[in-house]
Amino acid sequence: MKSSILAILGGASTALAAIKGFNYASQGQSYDGFASQFKTAASLAGANDFTSARLYTMIQEGTTNTPIDAIQAAIDTNTTLLLGLWASVDQASFDNEISALKSAIQQYGSSFADLVVGISVGSEDLYRISATGIAAGSGVGQSPDTLVDYIGQVRDTIKGTSLASKPVGHVDTWNVYVNETNFNVISSCDFLGLDEYPYFQTTDSNSIDNGGFLFFQAYDRVAAVAQGKPIWITEAGWPTSGPASNLAVASVDNAEIFWQDVACALENRGINFWWYILADAGASPSFGVSDNGTPLYNLACNATAGYTSTSSASTSTATASKNGTSTASHGSGSGSGSATLTTVTASGTAGAGTSGGIPQVATATASATAAGGSGTGAGGATASQNGDATGTNPVATSTFTGAAVKAQGSMAGLAIGALFAAFAL
Ligand SMILES: *[C@@H]1O[C@H](CO)[C@@H](O)[C@H](O)[C@H]1NC(C)=O
Ligand SMILES: *[C@@H]1O[C@H](CO)[C@@H](O)[C@H](O)[C@H]1NC(C)=O
Ligand SMILES: *[C@@H]1O[C@H](CO)[C@@H](O)[C@H](O)[C@H]1NC(C)=O
Ligand SMILES: *[C@@H]1O[C@H](CO)[C@@H](O)[C@H](O)[C@H]1NC(C)=O
Numbered sequence: 564m565k566s567s568i569l570a571i572l573g574g575a576s577t578a579l580a581a582i583k584g585f586n587y588a589s590q591g592q593s594y595d596g597f598a599s600q601f602k603t604a605a606s607l608a609g610a611n612d613f614t615s616a617r618l619y620t621m622i623q624e625g626t627t628n629t630p631i632d633a634i635q636a637a638i639d640t641n642t643t644l645l646l647g648l649w650a651s652v653d654q655a656s657f658d659n660e661i662s663a664l665k666s667a668i669q670q671y672g673s674s675f676a677d678l679v680v681g682i683s684v685g686s687e688d689l690y691r692i693s694a695t696g697i698a699a700g701s702g703v704g705q706s707p708d709t710l711v712d713y714i715g716q717v718r719d720t721i722k723g724t725s726l727a728s729k730p731v732g733h734v735d736t737w738n739v740y741v742n743e744t745n746f747n748v749i750s751s752c753d754f755l756g757l758d759e760y761p762y763f764q765t766t767d768s769n770s771i772d773n774g775g776f777l778f779f780q781a782y783d784r785v786a787a788v789a790q791g792k793p794i795w796i797t798e799a800g801w802p803t804s805g806p807a808s809n810l811a812v813a814s815v816d817n818a819e820i821f822w823q824d825v826a827c828a829l830e831n832r833g834i835n836f837w838w839y840i841l842a843d844a845g846a847s848p849s850f851g852v853s854d855n856g857t858p859l860y861n862l863a864c865n866a867t868a869g870y871t872s873t874s875s876a877s878t879s880t881a882t883a884s885k886n887g888t889s890t891a892s893h894g895s896g897s898g899s900g901s902a903t904l905t906t907v908t909a910s911g912t913a914g915a916g917t918s919g920g921i922p923q924v925a926t927a928t929a930s931a932t933a934a935g936g937s938g939t940g941a942g943g944a945t946a947s948q949n950g951d952a953t954g955t956n957p958v959a960t961s962t963f964t965g966a967a968v969k970a971q972g973s974m975a976g977l978a979i980g981a982l983f984a985a986f987a988l
Contacts, residue, residue, distance in 0.1 A: 581829070581830065581832075581833045581834055581835050581836070582615045582643060582645075582680055582795075582835040582836075582837075583610075583612055583613050583614070583615060583830065583835075583836060583837075583838075584604065584613055584614060584615025584616055584617060584642075584643070584645070584836075584837045584838070585600075585604050585613060585615075585616065585617070585837055585838050585839070585840055585841040586616075586617045586619075586797070586798055586837050586838070586839050586840050587600060587616050587617065587618055587633060587841075588619065589618070589619060589620050589622070589623070589624050589631060589633075590624060591624070592624065592632070592633070593623070593624075593632050594632040594635055594636055597616075597632055597633040597636035597637070598636035598639060598640055600841055600842070601614075601616060601636055601637065601640040601642040602640055603841065603842075603853065603856045604616075604642075604841050605640065605642070607841075607852075607853060607856075607858055607862060608857070608858055608862070609858055609861055609862035609863035610852075610858070610862035610863070613838075614641065614642055614643060615642060615643040615644070615645065615680065615835075615837060616633060616637060616642050616643070616644055616645070616837075617644075617645040617647065617683075617797055617798075617837035618631060618633055618644065618645065618646055618647045619647040619649060619686055620647055620648065620649045620660065620663075621646060621647070621648055621660045621663035621664045621667065622649075622659060622660060622663045623663075627659055628658075628659040628660075628662040628663045628666070629663065629666070630663045630664075630666050630667035630670065630671075631663070634667055634671055634675055635671075637675075637678050638671065638674050638675060638678065641678075642678065643678045643679070643680050644675075644678050644679050644680065645679075645680055645681045645682075645683060645756075645795075645797070645837060646664070646679060646681070646682045646683065647682075647683045647685075647686055647734070648660040648661070648664065648682070648683070648684050648685070648713070648717065649685070649686070650684055650685030650686075650688050650705050650709070650710060650713050651685065651688045651691065651702075651703050651704055651705045652703070657713055657716070661716060661717070661720050664682075664717070664720055664721075664726075665720060668721070668724045668725060668726055672725065673725055675725075676724075676725035676726055676729075679726055679729050680729070680730075680835075681729060681730045681731070681732060681753075681754060681795070682717060682721070682726070682729055682730070682731045682732070683731075683732055683733060683734045683756050683797070684710060684713050684714045684717050684731065684732070684733055685705060685710055685713065685733050685734065685735075686734045686735075686756075686758075686797075687701070687704070687734065687735055687736060687758060688704045688705035688710060688733075688735065689704060689705070689707060689710070689735045689736075689739040689742075689745055689748065690704065690735055690736040690738070690739050690758075691703060691704030691705075692704035692705070692706065693736075693738065693739050693742070695738060707744060707745045707747055707748045708747075710733060710748050710751075711747050711748055711751045714731055714733065714748075714751045714752065715751070717731050718731055730753035730754050731752065731753050732752040732753050732754035732755060732756055732792070732795075733748055733752050733755065733756060734756030734757075734758060734797045734798075735748075735755075735756070735757070735758065736757075736758050736759070737757060737759055737781035737782070737784055737785050740755060740757070740784075740785045740788055740789070741784050741785065741787075741788050746788075749788065749789065749790050749792065750790060752792055753792065753793075754792055754793045754794070754795050755785060755789055755792050755793070755794050755795070756795050756796075756797035757781070757782065757785055757794050757795065757796055757797060758796075758797055758798035758799070758839075759778055759781045759782065759796065759798070759799050760798070760799065760800065760801075760839075761773070761774040761777035761778055761801075761811065761821075762774075762800075762801055762802060762808050762811040762813070762848070763808060763811075764777055764809075764811075765808055765809035765811075766809070767809075768810060769808065769809050769810050769811045770810035770811060770812070771801070771811065771812065771817040771820050771821065772820075773810075774801065774811070774817075774820070774821050774824060774825070775821070775824030775825055775828065778799065778824075778825050779825075779828070782794065782796075793835075794834070795834070795835040795836065795837075796829055796834060796835070796836035796837070797836075797837050798837065798838075798839040799825055799826070799829075799836065799838060799839060800818075800821070800838055800839035800840060800850040800852075801813070801817055801818045801820075801821035801822075801850070802818065802848035802849055802850050803815045803818045803849055803850070803851070803859055803860075804847065804848065804849045805846075805847045805848025805849055806847070806848065808848075813848050813849075815859055815860050816860075818850075818852070818859070818860060819860035819861060822852070822860065822862060823864070826838060826862075826864070827864035830864055831864075838852065840852070841853055842854060842855075
């Protein structure tokens with residue numbers, strides 16, 4: 564195993580305004596459906612500013628290459644757009660996507676261009692041709708070479724138009740981004756769209772209490788190979804109903820915890836995200852956060868939920884995970900953990916926090932030497948998950964690799980957690 568160690572500190576936590584929205588399928592939708600969903604999303608109780616729409620195709624359903632009605636609906640509702648061109652059929656089909664893009668530019672002019680935040684070429688095409696995607700029967704995908712070619716075609720199409728300055732990227736799952744066969748796709752992107760569902764990570768310890776950890780672990784792994792490109796979360800969510808998926812249980816309570824641990828953490832870190840999904844009543848599993856315009860759980864971001872410490876911190880706990888990987892969390896109290904075959908040598912000191920809702924990042928150092936295994940250590944450290952050991956501080960209830968943690972606005976002098984992650988690639 565290579566020992567190159569990459570440190571990722573919690574994100575630039577002072578960034579606040581980010582793009583927030585939902586994903587919108589094209590199937591069964593026309594102008595009225597899009598417009599009504601965009602209005603619902605923008606006014607969902609508790610969830611402010613979900614005013615962006617990610618699309619999968621430029622083409623209105625039932626037409627050859629007419630621009631999707633979502634564009635007019637977005638213009639009428641002031642909804643920003645992450646456009647998508649479907650890339651997993653063939654060149655003739657992709658030509659239709661390009662034609663619809665050209666038509667939209669001509670037809671709608673600057674009222675359209677002003678709303679476009681990015682253009683994604685493809686969606687999970689590489690996942691569908693990966694071993695995992697094939698095993699899951701996920702359908703037809705696309706090769707990295709073709710995606711690079713298609714990205715070039717889109718760049719040529721928008722050159723000299725009102726969309727010329729818009730970022731062009733691709734959407735896929737974390738495990739394909741970290742596969743070096745896809746290096747050139749990353750190189751040709753301006754941004755990486757990341758779809759990430761711990762619920763579907765059935766070979767990991769994916770219970771809800773580990774959901775946030777798995778999410779940000781995947782994020783950090785993509786960040787490590789992103790060649791400096793920004794990562795936008797293009798899909799994430801936890802189902803309110805449906806079958807269990809390994810240790811992941813679909814329930815309204817768990818979906819709410821995942822919202823707090825992930826959506827709210829993304830918001831705190833200023834990372835653009837498009838949640839999956841506004842509404843999908845009847846689907847199984849069902850990921851919708853609302854039904855008939857009413858949220859199914861509390862969508863207000865709660866700074867005290869899940870991942871933050873609740874008392875002042877001066878020491879940290881840390882645990883070791885599999886060789887070359889370490890995580891350290893800061894919060895109140897201290898402890899040390901040792902898992903089977905694991906030696907913990909991590910420690911750190913959290914910086915002082917401030918109140919007022921301003922996110923802070925403390926600095927920490929940590930190192931660990933470990934072998935895989937599972938077991939339970941002292942001080943609240945627990946080892947689990949295919950040889951990864953994760954530490955939990957008995958007071959700070961969870962740890963997240965690389966996640967910046969938000970200060971708790973209403974209570975003065977509280978702990979600021981900062982997490983430090985290092986892993987061997
Ligand atoms: C559209 O929304 C943006 C924020 O996303 C806001 O600044 C702008 O004023 C809005 N425009 C209209 C016409 O409502
Ligand atoms: C990387 O992707 C290639 C092509 O899909 C596949 O053959 C290979 O098994 C993948 N590697 C890993 C480690 O998953
Ligand atoms: C915030 O989360 C905490 C911990 O989960 C919970 O006790 C509290 O009731 C929540 N507050 C709100 C306003 O939802
Ligand atoms: C992990 O490290 C231990 C101790 O150095 C070593 O014996 C073991 O082979 C390593 N395991 C892996 C999977 O690299």
